[in-house]
Amino acid sequence: xxxxxxxxxxxxxxxxVCLAFAFSMSPSKDIxxxxxxxxxxxxxxxxxxxxxxxxxQKSIQExxxxxxxxxxxxxxxxxxxxxxxxxxxxxxxxxxxxxxYADQHKVPGLIWFKKDENRIISYGSGISEIWxxxxxxxxxxxxxxxxxxxxxxxxxxxxxxxxxxxxxxxxINGLLYRGSFQHQLNVPKLISAMGLLPSKxxxxxxxxxxxxxxxxxxxxxxxxxFAWKSMGINNQFTVNELKxxxxxxxxxxxxxxxxxxxxxxxxxxxxxxxxPIEKADQYLQxxxxxxxxxxxxxxxxxxxxxxxxxxxxxxxxxxxSLIDLNDVLKNYTFWERKKNGDIAIAINERMAYINLxxxxxxxxxxxxxxxxxxxxxxxxxxxxxxxxxxxxxxxKNFTFSSNGPYKDLYNQSWKLDGDHxxxxxxxxxxxxxxxxxxxxxxxxxxxxxxxxxxxxxxVDAKPHFEFIEKHSHNHAxxxxxxxxxxxxxxxxxxxxxxxxxxxYNRLVDxxxxxxxxxx
Numbered sequence: 001x002x003x004x005x006x007x008x009x010x011x012x013x014x015x016x017v018c019l020a021f022a023f024s025m026s027p028s029k030d031i032x033x034x035x036x037x038x039x040x041x042x043x044x045x046x047x048x049x050x051x052x053x054x055x056x057q058k059s060i061q062e063x064x065x066x067x068x069x070x071x072x073x074x075x076x077x078x079x080x081x082x083x084x085x086x087x088x089x090x091x092x093x094x095x096x097x098x099x100x101y102a103d104q105h106k107v108p109g110l111i112w113f114k115k116d117e118n119r120i121i122s123y124g125s126g127i128s129e130i131w132x133x134x135x136x137x138x139x140x141x142x143x144x145x146x147x148x149x150x151x152x153x154x155x156x157x158x159x160x161x162x163x164x165x166x167x168x169x170x171x172i173n174g175l176l177y178r179g180s181f182q183h184q185l186n187v188p189k190l191i192s193a194m195g196l197l198p199s200k201x202x203x204x205x206x207x208x209x210x211x212x213x214x215x216x217x218x219x220x221x222x223x224x225x226f227a228w229k230s231m232g233i234n235n236q237f238t239v240n241e242l243k244x245x246x247x248x249x250x251x252x253x254x255x256x257x258x259x260x261x262x263x264x265x266x267x268x269x270x271x272x273x274x275x276p277i278e279k280a281d282q283y284l285q286x287x288x289x290x291x292x293x294x295x296x297x298x299x300x301x302x303x304x305x306x307x308x309x310x311x312x313x314x315x316x317x318x319x320x321s322l323i324d325l326n327d328v329l330k331n332y333t334f335w336e337r338k339k340n341g342d343i344a345i346a347i348n349e350r351m352a353y354i355n356l357x358x359x360x361x362x363x364x365x366x367x368x369x370x371x372x373x374x375x376x377x378x379x380x381x382x383x384x385x386x387x388x389x390x391x392x393x394x395x396k397n398f399t400f401s402s403n404g405p406y407k408d409l410y411n412q413s414w415k416l417d418g419d420h421x422x423x424x425x426x427x428x429x430x431x432x433x434x435x436x437x438x439x440x441x442x443x444x445x446x447x448x449x450x451x452x453x454x455x456x457x458x459v460d461a462k463p464h465f466e467f468i469e470k471h472s473h474n475h476a477x478x479x480x481x482x483x484x485x486x487x488x489x490x491x492x493x494x495x496x497x498x499x500x501x502x503x504y505n506r507l508v509d510x511x512x513x514x515x516x517x518x519x
Contacts (some may be wrong), residue, residue: 028219041497042251043302043517044242044287045510047096047174048280049089049263050481051307053079053492055277065277067284068494070294071303075496082506085444086110086348087309087481087488089263090123090146092507093176096308097256098155099511101447106152107176108451109348109482113335113355115454120335120346121150123175129471133337139196143185143214147178147203158254158511159206167518168252170208170245173238173260179206185214208252210241218244235261239283246290251301253518259283271311271479298497302517306507307491311479312350312463318476323375323467325352325459329366334469345469349482351448352467354457363455370459377462377485378422378438382449389445391422398422400442408433410504414442438484440506445484463487 057079059065060072084095085102086109094100094107102108111122111129122133123142130138141150151157159169159179171177185201192199201214210216212232218240221232242257244250262276284305291297315321325345326334335344335357342361346353354370356363363381367390370379374392381388389398396419404415406427420427423445424436435441448458461467466480481488495501500517502509 028221029215029217040253040518041300041302043254043304043514044251045254045256045304045306045514046284046287047093047256047258047306047308048277049258049260049308050266050271050311050479051262051277051280051305051492052271052310053307053490055271055274056492059274059277059281062274064274065281067281067288068277068305070288071284071298071305071494071496074295074298075303075494076499076501078493078495078501078505080439080490080505081306081493082439082444082508083307083309083489083491084507085448085484085489086351087483088348089308090175092308093174094151095508096510097157097159097174097176097178098151099508100155101443101508102451103447103449104152105155106451107146107150108353108448109346109351111346111348112353112452113344113346113454113456114452115355118340119337120344121145125473127473129473132471136196142175143197144201144203147176147205151176151178158256158514161511161515162254162518163207165519167254168207169254169256169518170210170252171206171256172210172241173212173233173258174256175258177205177209177211177256179204179209181205181207181209183209183215185211187214206252208245208250208255212237217241230260233260235259235280235283239286242287243290246287254514266311266479267475268478270313270477272313273479302497303494304496304510305492305494306510307493308507309481310488310491311481312483312485312487314466314475314478314480315464316477318474321465321476322474323373323459323461323465324469325354325467326469328373329354329369331369332361332366347467347469347472349475349480350461350466350488351482351484352459354459356455356457363457366457370457375462375465376459377483378458378460380445380449380458380460381456387446387449389422394419394422396422400446402446406431406433408435408440408442410440410443410506412443437486439486439489441484443508444489460484 056068060069084092088110091107091109094105098105114121121141122138157178162169163180183203183205187197187199221240238257265276288294288297332343333341335341342358344355371392379390386399386401398418398420401415406414406416423438423441426434460483468474502513
């Protein structure tokens with residue numbers, strides 16, 4: 001897709017303004033008078049974009065990942081932790097920060113249709129898609145609306161909840177960062193002069209907020225070569241900011257630090273490509289080297305390193321691998337920025353939302369059409385409070401809703417009816433649900449189905465296939481994610497410096513655990 005997150009927006013703007021950008025970098029923040037009070041060991045949570053367990057293990061076997069090896073050897077390693085859904089960064093980050101799925105945090109994915117505004121929201125994708133939706137719209141949604149408007153105010157982030165107990169926290173290059181403290185983002189002059197963003201953006205974040213060159217602490221991050229890469233949303237910038245806080249004894253109780261670089265390379269080269277993981281290990285080494293010894297680093301700090309989503313290898317032959325929803329649904333008209341249509345397609349790589357705009361469209365006809373393509377794994381929709389799922393491989397439906405006689409491994413109860421094999425569920429004689437190819441499928445799919453207003457269908461691709469529409473960037477021959485399938489959904493979690501762990505091996509459970517660690 002994009003580079004999986006709103007970073008691509010910044011890259012796009014950067015290409016436009018690079019000649020003038022060097023003269024308009026934002027000033028670094030002064031933290032000399034910041035007072036940090038910590039009751040427990042500080043917690044550093046490092047999100048490594050597209051980090052996968054098999055890549056870590058292969059790198060360690062080849063002795064190319066000493067930092068990962070050290071953290072695992074001296075801590076806990078969980079190779080199969082369940083991500084959010086869709087498995088796209090902004091939706092995952094929203095789940096990580098709020099401890100909820102999309103039905104509560106209300107960020108449906110990287111791309112989604114906002115019914116009350118009659119437009120597609122994108123936080124950054126391929127250049128063609130950004131252009132078709134309007135550069136200014138995409139930029140403003142990613143930089144401003146994502147945190148200020150779209151992330152539900154009915155849920156609290158880790159930062160907001162910690163601040164209620166007067167516990168300080170930091171976000172370094174996290175695109176989701178909402179907190180209780182006011183900050184000002186400083187936009188390069190030429191970007192504001194072009195009308196893409198105002199020169200100053202007031203936003204709420206944690207007590208310490210670093211977001212690339214829009215807001216940083218380390219004064220040496222201003223003019224260095226890596227500051228030009230994605231306007232500071234890159235691994236080196238993140239690591240320098242974190243090292244600066246460590247060196248100046250300004251580490252708060254909790255810090256979230258984001259390492260985004262691996263995603264782009266893995267999209268291009270596929271999930272078996274391990275060089276980005278080896279590079280990520282080098283950045284972890286830099287952080288550990290900020291202490292006298294690595295042993296001292298884990299004595300002083302709780303280190304948590306995790307992936308956000310995995311990736312599926314996409315077949316190189318585009319005629320086979322790419323599911324063109326414009327072609328599949330060619331009997332319908334499609335929403336464009338300057339004209340309405342029957343349906344609006346929001347592609348999240350290996351999943352997509354198909355939004356029904358006109359009320360006279362029969363959802364059953366669209367589902368019947370979609371079922372003709374056996375590259376689609378599941379098709380889902382809702383009617384009232386009931387969720388429906390079907391598949392090209394089944395002539396039946398499966399329905400489910402919350403609060404019923406069946407219970408899963410995460411103590412969630414469900415009403416179930418129909419062909420549960422569509423979601424690869426196993427149900428024993430006591431009514432216990434076990435998940436197969438779709439981990440925590442009921443809660444995650446329910447989250448997406450109730451994530452935004454309007455009538456829509458979710459389509460989810462089988463491994464090695466990807467959805468496109470006419471403006472989409474594709475990853476044929478490389479890697480992609482987004483789906484509910486385990487191939488995209490299982491990520492590693494490394495915990496070093498504490499014997500505590502989340503209640504369940506799911507990213508949705510990390511917020512509650514972080515709160516416990518810091519109080």
